[in-house]
Amino acid sequence: MPLNRARILLIVGGGIAAYKSLDLVRRLRERGASVRAVMTSASAQFVTPLSMASLTGNQVHDDLFSLTDEAQMGHIELSRDADLIIIAPATADLLAKVAQGLANDLASTLLLATDTKVLAAPSMNLRMWLHPATQRNVAQLKTDGVAFVGPDDGEMACGEYGPGRMAEPLAIVAAALELLKAPTKLPLPAGLKRAPGPLTGHRVLVTSGPTHEPIDPVRYIANRSSGKQGHAIALAAAQAGAEVVLVSGPVSIPDPEGVQTLHVETARDMLAAVESALPADIFISTAAVADWRPAEVAASKVKKTATGSVPSFAMTENPDILASIAHRQVGRPKLVVGFAAETGNVLTYAQDKLARKACDLIVANDVSLESDVAGGVMGGSQNKVHLISSDGVETWPILDKDEVARRLVARCAELLMSPNLKAAP
Ligand code: CTP
Secondary structure, eight states: OOGGGOEEEEEEOSSTTHHHHHHHHHHHHHTTOEEEEEEOTTGGGTSOHHHHHHHHTSOOBOOTTOHHHHHHSOHHHHHHTOSEEEEEEEOHHHHHHHHHTOOSSHHHHHHHHOOBOEEEEEOOOHHHHHSHHHHHHHHHHHHTTOEEOOOEEEEOTTSOEEEEEOOOHHHHHHHHHHHHTSOOBOOOOTTOOOOOOTTTTOEEEEEESBOOEEEETTEEEOOSOOSHHHHHHHHHHHHTTOEEEEEEOSOSSOOOTTOEEEEOOSHHHHHHHHHHHOOOSEEEEOOBOOSEEESSOOSSOOOOOTTOOOOOOOEEEOOOHHHHHHTOSSSOOSEEEEEEEESSSHHHHHHHHHHHTTOSEEEEEEOSTTSSSTTOSTTSSEEOEEEEETTEEEEOOSEEHHHHHHHHHHHHHHHHHOTTOOSOO
16 A cells, blocks of 8 residues: 555654654655554653644544543544554553553553554663563564564663664655555454354455556546445455455555455556455455556656647556456356446446356446436445346345445355356356
8 A cells, every 4th residue: 555545553652752753743644644643641741742633633542541532433443444553652661561462551452452564663772672671572572563663773862872763754654665565454363253154264355446547657547436335345245254355446445344455556456466366256346447548657747848739648458357357267256246337328238248247247336427326326325236147137226335235245145155156157
């Protein structure tokens, strides 16, 4: 995931380097990340919650037992809603707490309850850093999957010289960027069981959101897809007991809970991610994949000319992900579900897609701005769909996208068990 769409939870420990965490917030925000901050009571001795709130543009959380906070956003949600957690400064005390699994304030509780990757930027006196207890804790945290940046060598606030200075904000940003390239949601811990459901034991692969097709380093072709329907399907499949992989184009909604989410930009990246996630029992292709992309991506920004001539871009066709998965001779998912986004002749075009893309089921929706769904389907929270299969057409009423997702997942579970399901196109 690029930094400009990342949601960062910053945990500020109580050390002199806390002032640098304010600069870290600025650096993250100027790169487009959104930042929420949690401050320990000790950190509030070094920087004020008001400065932190002003710089993050968000309320600062510091109290485990705050009724107001809990009513607005539960503390578990606070950590799970983030794409990455950064502890900066990570004090010896905070590292010891996390290594031991202590949870006696908001920061340590969040760190124990989270399923999100953690990046720690230690900062302490060099003797504290070199103390065997701290080194034991750091080794344990690394084994537990916590990433570290720094500490750097330098002159301590106390006058000594050696390792213990918090890494510079830009180094922390660089480390965050690196971590965000891979999925940052940790797998379900062993022993944490999903409630059994109709899809228990099955693997479901879902695509969602738009794709972005670059024109030059600053421009791209996109569409109005919000990812709401695809993400809701991935969540509903996980809640039905499935092991779910979601391949998402650029969206501004959070990764669904309990789902392994792979973030991609272009149609070609999406195809590669889908292929890497196979095998699957069910493939649901909800993404609004761009049909075409600029044939050439300009290496530098396309500039206006003095003569006012308008550039034209040659386009080339993108791979059809759904068709290529559904036509696979080897490793075709047992059930392949496509979507059909139409702005007219919905049923005719959708029936054509069912055959052409070798799907078992097409979910057709009218995405024209004149559709009878208030606020429109693309970007809105409701949908009106028709289910098209070789058995005919079934029309559902206008429903919330979450409800469409639950019903569709229930239907997929039934179809998967059906003896008539064909194994290959
Ligand atoms: N799809 C895909 N890869 C593409 C284009 C579409 O996987 N390059 C999938 C979509 O995820 C959806 C289905 O194909 O499940 C139909 O997408 P839609 O945009 O409705 O149809 P297109 O194939 O793009 O055809 P058209 O734009 O002509 O309607």
